[in-house]
Amino acid sequence: GKRAFVAGVADDNGFGWAIAKSLAAAGAEILVGTWVPALNIFETSLQRGKFDESRKLPDGSLMEITKIYPLDAVFDNPDDVPEDIKTNRRYAGSTNWTVREVAESxxxxxxxxxxxxxSLAxxxxxxxxxxxxSRNGYLAALSASSYSYVSLLKHFLPFMNPGMSGGSSISLTHVASKRIIPGYGGGMNSAKAALESDTRVLAFEAGRKHKIRVNTISAGPLRSRAAKAIGF
Ligand code: NAD
Structure with missing residues (x-):
């Protein structure tokens, strides 16, 4: 069987959860990366059976998540983490959550x-x-939604199984990269345009060097937590 790492699962409403379920239904082993501030409530809800109904796979069994890794994809190394995040109580209980450390784990x-x-933005x-x-807001959107993918792929690529049967990576993009979608602001249109352009370059580079496919899916609307937060 295949083993998948799904970055960006913190409840059962988003694309990450749905993709994990499809992969599990196809026989894959599931590992997830969960944003550090959302980790506690996600783990607690899972343990208390809050997601059991939506864990149901077509054969009646429940999706198993083999391991949940705390992740903050805007930081690559411990050295990048500023003091206020390090000491933030929502981060203090977890360790090894920068991209490099998660890949190593x-x-x-x-x-x-x-x-x-x-599946994160x-x-x-x-x-x-x-x-x-603002400049900071714009750069933060690109850091969390575009470079996070470059970084994840860069750190996971060395231990991804290559070839026709395995070796695949996907992200999720949004039509706002190409068309004006009022409300999709803060530089998120730019972040998705960067993600799409990077997908072409990364497919070229990762395909040549490691025989790994790189694609992005322009998803239709889903009332995830992220979408509700911006009133979509
Ligand atoms: P979601 O809220 O389920 O997923 C986003 C996840 O990103 C959350 O779990 C959040 O905790 C995580 N996250 C945020 N910052 C992070 C960070 N720094 N490090 C690690 N994780 C972080 O919402 P979703 O809509 O399913 O989003 C998944 C992807 O789908 C995103 O790339 C989004 O842009 C894309 N998308 C969504 C829609 C839609 O309508 N919902 C449409 C097109 C594309």
Missing amino acids: VKRDFGSIDILVH NGPEVSKPLLET
Whole structure:
């Protein structure tokens, strides 16, 4: 069977959860990366059976998540983490959650993976029109929603199984990269345009070097937590 790492699962409403379920139904082993501030409530809800109904697979069994890794994809190394995050009480209880450390942990625990899914995005100023977006807000949107994918792929690639049968990576993009979608602000349109352009370059580079496929899916609307937060 295949082993998949799905980054960006913190409840049962988003694309990450749905993709994990489809992969589990197809026989894959599921590992997830959960945003550090959301980890506690996700683990607690899972343990208390809150997601049992939505864990149901077509054969009647329940999706098993083999391991949940705390992850904050805007940091690559411990050295990148500023003091206020390090000491934040929502982060203090977890360790090894920068991208490099999560990759190292997954490699140590499982040796290799076949599928990498990036299902995360964040734009702190998403509700502001681009004309009112600050430089920091814009760069934060690109850091969390675009570079996070470059970084994840870069760190996972060395231990992804190559070839025709495995070796695949996907992310989720949004039509706002190409068309004006009022409300999708804060530089999130730019972040998705970067993600799409990077997908082409990464497919070229990762395909040549490691025989790993790289694709992005332009998803239709889903009332996930992220979508509700911006009133979609
Ligand atoms: P979601 O809220 O289920 O998923 C987003 C996840 O990103 C959350 O679990 C959140 O905790 C996580 N996250 C945010 N910042 C993070 C960080 N720094 N490090 C690690 N994790 C972080 O919402 P979703 O709508 O399912 O989003 C998944 C993907 O689908 C995103 O890339 C989104 O842009 C894309 N998408 C969504 C829609 C839609 O209508 N919902 C449409 C097109 C594309």
